[in-house]
Amino acid sequence: MGMGTRARGLIGGGMAALALALFAAAPAAAQELVGQPTDGALGLQAAASPLKVEAHMFHDAILMPIITFICLLVLGLIVWIVIRYNKKSNPVPAKWSHNTLVEVIWTVVPVLILVFISLFSFRLLFNYHDMPEPDLTVKVTGNQWNWAYEYPDQAIPEYISNMLPEEEVAQRGMPHSLYRLAADEPMVVPVGANVRLLVTAADVIHAVALPAFGLKTDAVPGRVNETWFRADRPGVYYGQCSELCGVDHAFMPIQINVVSRAEFASWVASKGGSMTPRTADQAPGGTAAQIEAGTTGAVATRNVSSGPMRAASDAVAGQSAPAPAAAPAPAAPVPAAAPAAQ
Incomplete structure (x- = not known):
């Protein structure tokens, strides 16, 4: 008894105790932040x-x-x-x-x-x-200890994304909770676009992890992993490297800014790119073929320019490319002079 x-x-x-914990956590869950961790939240x-x-x-x-x-x-x-x-x-x-x-x-x-x-x-x-037809491709390279992004379809060469220092987070008026999450050069994508990520690493194994999009893909030296996402609403979304990669592993945030199509076009122009995609072999830093061949030397090549943007590129190229000049006809051979009569 x-x-x-x-x-x-x-x-x-x-x-x-469980009921009390659920009751105490309810207000935090109701004020859940989008794209970043929320203190005391459930789920x-x-x-x-x-x-x-x-x-x-x-x-x-x-x-x-x-x-x-x-x-x-x-x-x-x-x-x-x-x-x-x-x-x-x-x-x-x-x-x-x-x-x-x-x-x-x-x-x-x-x-x-x-x-x-x-x-x-x-x-x-x-x-x-089962990735749908991509609207743009972003090459993501993990380094010790930052991320590099490249947009081959828009001819944007690789740029480095580092973590914002703590004092700069305060200077920008951002909440301190974004320290070690905010980056100085975020990835920028248009809302509603199918974004293909080609993920690799330059030195050791890293991992692209962004909880709001359900992303977690290893960045492995010597190979290219592929994943995709489509952001349903504009905003700023944060993630981090989720593979222990060295002493500064905790200082590799991932920030993705999801903006409107017009804002994305302005950002592309500010980076020196173009919304009229060029052919893959013209894009600086190149194609998936160049990415994969340069990274692995053995991975099968493929073109990263595809989907609506590639179709637009082909149409523009077909309309604006001048017709090749006709090759000149080869000159008729000159007969050798007859020997003089003796």
Whole structure:
């Protein structure tokens, strides 16, 4: 009786503590910040891309109910065993050692649960790999310890993105929580565009991680990994390198500014690029073929200029390129002079 009372007291106290924690965290969750961590918030960051929306559904509607049910079931079994089979309640222990039916159940049921989870997991994984026609391509290179971005479609050469120092964060009137998240030269993309990222590294393994878009892709020296995202709404979104890469690993933030099409065109012009994409071999720093060949020397080549921007490029090239001049006809051979008569 004493053991049962103590067990029920522990359970009641734990449930009360959990309820109090949920109640205390509710205001923070209601004021969740977009594109950055929120102190005291529960759950994942707010989704800003279709892939992250699907990841939220998978986590909230599939994984969390199953995990919660399993935890409560195991907790209930433990409490029941503690109360029902302690020495005071059960002075004469049973002599059996196993139960075939129970063993079949606890083998088959977990397999069925895993198969059920895999159906949704594989669908989400396929969506990550099934990239739609990209509107622009950004080459992302991880360095010790900063990021380099290049826009081959817009002829924007590689530029370096470093973390903003703490004093500059304060000078710009930004909240201190953005220290180690804000960057001096962010990646800029237009809202609603399908952005293809070609991710690699110059020295050691890094990782591009941006929670609001559901991105996490390794940057590996000697190879190019490909991923994509589409930002549904304008804003500033923050991420970080999520692969331990050296002493300054904590100082590699990723900042992505999602802007309107007009603002993106102005930014491209400020970088010396052009919204009328040139052919891939004209873009400085080049194509995916040059990127991959220069990085790996063995990866199959492919053109990064594709989609609507590539179509526009081909149309412009077809209209503006002058017709090649006709090659001059080869001169007729001059016959050798006949020898003089003797």
